[in-house]
Amino acid sequence: MGTSETSATPPQPESGTAARDWVRASADPQYRAAVVDLLGALAYGELAAFERLAEDAKLAPTLTDKGELAAMAAAEFHHFDTLRERLLQIDVDPTDAMRPFVSSLDEFHRQTAPSDWLEGLIKAYVGDSIASDFYREVAVRLDTDTRDLVLGVLDDTGHSSFAVDRVRAAIEADPRVGGRLALWARRLMGEALSQAQRVVAERDALSTMLVGGAAAGFDLAEVGRMFSRITEAHTKRMAALGLAA
Template sequence: MTETGLQHGSEHADAAAAVDLLGMLAYAALSSFFRLSADAAVAASLPDKVALAEMAVAHYGHYRRLLGRLEELNADPNAAMQPFVQALDAFHASTRPADWLEGLVKAYVGDGFSADFYRTIADLVDPQTQALVNQVLADTDHSDFVIPRVREAIVADPPVAGRLTLWARRLVGEALGQVQRIAAEREPLARLLGGGDSSQPGKVGRMFARLADAHSRRMAALGLTRPERRAASSGASRALQTIRSRGKGRSRPANAE
């Protein structure tokens, strides 16, 4: 294959990975809109109803912006989202909150951890897509709403902290499982994450550390037990290493001999 052909193939793979990322995020934003709208309808107080409704509207706005970028890349938005519907729906079905507090923790810890993972992928795509993804994710922080309510609940009933800590760990575990499933099924994403720079052996380790640190900060902000850094990063490390190994296995063309 000529150098021009290799470059064209690389650009096509990069574009396919960007479309996958945008499709996954767009459906995630749409799912958040549905979930927060439902939560707003059953919120106990009017201020909570208003806050959750505003969050839902913001997520729908993110969805529209992501669809706009997909259209700029000449991708069909519905086709881009469809591969991720089953995995994301399965995540939400397996992490259905048992009560209001679990719903709050899911909105903050679960969505926050997923956002960190999306940022990790965004670092590897084209600058325009990366900028949009980072703008969208920066506007999904629910800390001002969630943190005081969870802390107040823990003060009123201290044993609830243990239950919510276990719930937060389950959320992260389920999220990692779905990420691995998606990467196994989506070759562009697996190749993207499998094509790390071998000249920077510490880059992946720093990536894991950032994920673990951000998760620990969220747990601490809620007043929940902070996981040890090594334990918190091990799950993310295993997931990304699995994805990277799959991607590297796919990155070599069949006629490369």
């Protein structure tokens, strides 16, 4: 596949579920439950991200910056809307699907409320990047229809690149800022992992699917490898940003 060991490239699409469409794949009740969990978690993740980005836009030092963060928030809303529509299509109440993930995501955001604009930018960038890594990881496990949906949402991420310029400029202007933001980025990742592990522990069907299907049974080590691929990619991004992670 030509990928180096340090890359975050997730496994490639497999046979089995990944070769089936939704109608065929969802005949397996455990797979169906896992996808409902996944869509619910992603939907609430997007809705919560919308809310927090809109909130953090208030910290923007200029109207241009405020507009950029508002644009990201609006993009998250559209992801939420796409995922909600999909839940309705497969006859699931979106609120029911989201409910199991509300407390973990709210807790994550409560623990990581940025104290200033730069922390808000880092959070937007880190959040957007981790979300897109996770979407890519999970896409290979999914039936063709759900995969198209997830990859469609993924295509529309990357609104956070403006954050990189702003953070670089701030570190150039005052290098001490870099140390503080590096700590912040580490805290964000730590909180994200701790909430993700809580979800994995509580949601069996979802976790089993994430590690490659129900057949092989639940393999915690494989979940660990997925988390470590995502963490590695995060570390590289922070280094590229001038933040030792």
